[in-house]
Amino acid sequence: MSTDSAGSQASQAMLHMLDYISTHxxxxxxxxxxxxxxxxxxxxxxxxxxxxxxxxxxxxxxxxxxxxxxxxxxxxxxxxxxxxxxxxxxxxxxxxxxxxxxxxxxxxxxxxxxxxxxxxxxxxxxxxxxxxxxxxxxxxxxxxxxxxxxxYCISNRQVRQRRVAGTGARAVFRRVDQQIKRHIxxxxxxPPADCNLRTFMLEIASAAVHSPKTAAEEHLMAQYLHTYFGCLAQAVSYLHKSTVRIRHKDIKPENVVIDSYGVPLLTDFGLSKHFETGQHSQGPTAKTLKYADPEAMQETQRDERSDVFSLGCVFLEMVTVLLGKPPSYAEEQLERMAGNAHQVGEFKYTDALDNLQEYIDYLEHMAEAQLDALPSSSPEKPMPSTNFPPSMPKSQSFKARQREKEASLSGVIKVLGHIRRMMDHDYHVRPYARDLYPLFSHLYDIYESPGRCENCEEQMLTGSSRPPTRAPTMPGVANGNGNGRQQIPLQRTRSNSPTLTKSPTAGSGSFAVRRVRANSLYVAKQASHSPTDVVDMAYPHNGHKV
The missing domain is CATH 3.30.200.20 (Phosphorylase Kinase; domain 1)
Known part of the structure; x- marks a missing residue:
């Protein structure tokens, strides 16, 4: 391959966000x-x-x-x-x-x-x-x-005008009116994302009720979903800090995208507002009503904790999915508890706050029931799994999966009260975004991988999440990640997490695991990947999902 060709591929390659930001x-x-x-x-x-x-x-x-x-x-x-x-x-x-x-x-x-x-x-x-x-x-x-x-484009329109000349004769004039026809x-x-959080959660919920093969896929994606609580909390905290001072004002699953490394990213600032006149504001805001905070609905005073309410709604759907239900289950149960199961019109979490504690208690009972129902650690009946190496004894893989499941359920129970506070009707009761990370960071530790987010940890300790600056990579010059390597879903280059890379076997279409941690329990799936293979469903590789 020529140097120019290799450089061209490098300049077109997808970069991890850390590399993208640090190299400017x-x-x-x-x-x-x-x-x-x-x-x-x-x-x-x-x-x-x-x-x-x-x-x-x-x-x-x-x-x-x-x-x-x-x-x-x-x-x-x-x-x-x-x-x-x-x-x-x-x-x-x-x-x-x-x-x-x-x-x-x-x-x-x-x-x-x-x-x-x-x-x-x-x-x-x-x-x-x-x-x-x-x-x-x-x-x-x-x-x-x-x-x-x-x-913008214009429309040209000729206008005919008649005027009486000084001699009494009538003269005809034509002028052209130009009007803006369309403006974009x-x-x-x-990055261009693979899917949004809504699609990601639906994929987990769908895979969980199908075959052991798709259940293994669900297990892999659920590992990543556990880490999204802390990462999203730190993203919102960053926006609210004094040197940035932006409120997003439209946090919802559709405005969280997942890139090809499995990293969650907050997007869509079309409705955000810069702090120009202090922390508080009044009046209506155009936003998705389902996740809108009570202050916006009632057009009353609000501050950055209005974003925390919307984030709490998203977190409520995320824990619902971790308990094996689709994200819409939260809406359905809250409407049922309110006696509005057949209500016509858009569902709004603000209308269901009187029943929120009942639903939180319901989720806690569900998690406790799942804990009680976990099978014994008998090796004769191992849980179905394709995520563990064939060389690992079934009893060991079963015990590892059971420990993870117990930790996941216990972790969900632990955060339910925090989500309840995030969604309190009174914004004074809600925590600030800067205080959320320690409340959810234990969810990073449930699985061996992908592990804690180093940037979010750094943000908690120092207030800064930016990676160290490196010199920009000019087009045509490869850097650490710009080697033309095709990326596949659920990759991360964080410390202590596996990175899936293209197999050196030419034309095989398979992917191998480069383990950063020796005991990372991952196997790779057969997949093909095209740079134009982007649809609204997660991970469309040969019709399968990783």
Whole structure:
């Protein structure tokens, strides 16, 4: 393979978030000036928002009457998400860009009262400020802003006018009216995720009720789900700290994405708000009602602990899944307890708070019943497992799995009270995000792998979660992870955790385990992987899930 070819593969390879942040890889993307808008009406709000022209580009309409998103980016595979006026694509940067890393591109159709906003409209200024909020956010569990752009097209309409000339003759004049027909805002972020937390939890719940083979897959994914409590708590804590001061305001499973290393990442800051006038604010906020905090619903004073309520709702669904139920089970049981099992309309956790303690008690009884029902450690009846090496005695693998199950159930029981406090109707009772990590960190220790998150541990000890800075890797120059190695789901390069890498056997399509810890109990599955293999279900490799 030539040096250029190897370098090209390196520049297109997926990087672990730690490598991506520490090398400042995002800084390598810069817009050129070709086709750039030059009018002050369009550029002044960009400057006022503090956005660099190297990172935010407004394209001139060039008399075009149609837009074709995700252009100028190049789409890879199907769309990653679609919510009406917003579509998320997996893309590569525009042709001619030296930067070739795969990205997620969120394209928003900008409207104000059903019409495209003007260049100096307040809604555009607010949107640009929200983009600026993302620029400085750097956390291993939050997606990274890479670049953004605006594009618009126009409609030309000729208007015929008659005027009476001074001589009494009638003269006909024609003028052309140009109106903005469509206006889009695109935000490029890293990484392009494999799935969101909702899909991930549904996969676990689905696998748990099927064959031993899929049960083993469920076991593997559940190991990762246990670690997501601490990682997400630290991501929200980072946003709330004094040097960042951002409230997310729309935390939900769909806004947590899982990358190809199995790392959870908080995303979608379209509804976030920078602290400009202190900690408290009042008034309604546009957000998903199901996970909305009581303060937003009642339009009363609130602070950053409003985010903690929404995170508590997500955590409630996560522990429900760890107990073997789908995430929707929480909603169904809360409605049943309230006598609203057949209620028409959107479910909201704020409407179910009177029955929350009853559901928490119900989950605790469920966990205790599962503990009592665990089979004896008799080697004659081992639990089904394909996750343990064939050389390991069945009795040993059974005992290891049983210890993990007991620890998981005990860990769930331990956090139920904390989740109840997070979802308290009174935000003064809720813990701050900065206090959540110690309440959930024991869940990292239930399984041998993936283990504790070093960055989240560092954040708890020092307040900083950033990895040490390394020199950026220029396109075409390989770094530690940019060796062209294809990544597969549920990989991590954290200390004390296994990394699945492509088998050296050419053309075999199999993957081997490089163990960082000698007794990491993992086996690899047969899988094939294409860089364009991105769908809304988790881990679509040959129809199987890892």
């Amino acid at each position: 890889d995002h800084d390598l993307f810069e817009w050129d000036d070709h086709g750039r808008e030059e009018s002050d009406a369009w550029l002044r709000p960009v400057q006022d928002a503090g956005l660099s022209p190297k990172k935010h580009k407004v394209f001139h309409h060039a008399n075009k009457e149609y837009l074709k998103p995700p252009q100028p980016f190049v789409q890879i595979g199907p769309e990653l998400g679609d919510s009406g006026s917003t579509i998320v694509y997996k893309v590569t940067p525009p042709e001619g860009q030296g930067y070739r890393r795969p990205l997620a591109l969120k394209v928003i159709v900008c409207k104000e009262n059903t019409r495209p906003p003007g260049p100096d409209s307040n809604v555009r200024k607010l949107a640009l400020q929200e983009v600026q909020n993302m620029v400085a956010v750097r956390h291993p569990h939050i997606v990274v802003y890479v670049a953004s752009f605006e594009d 805002l695109g935000i490029a972020m890293y």
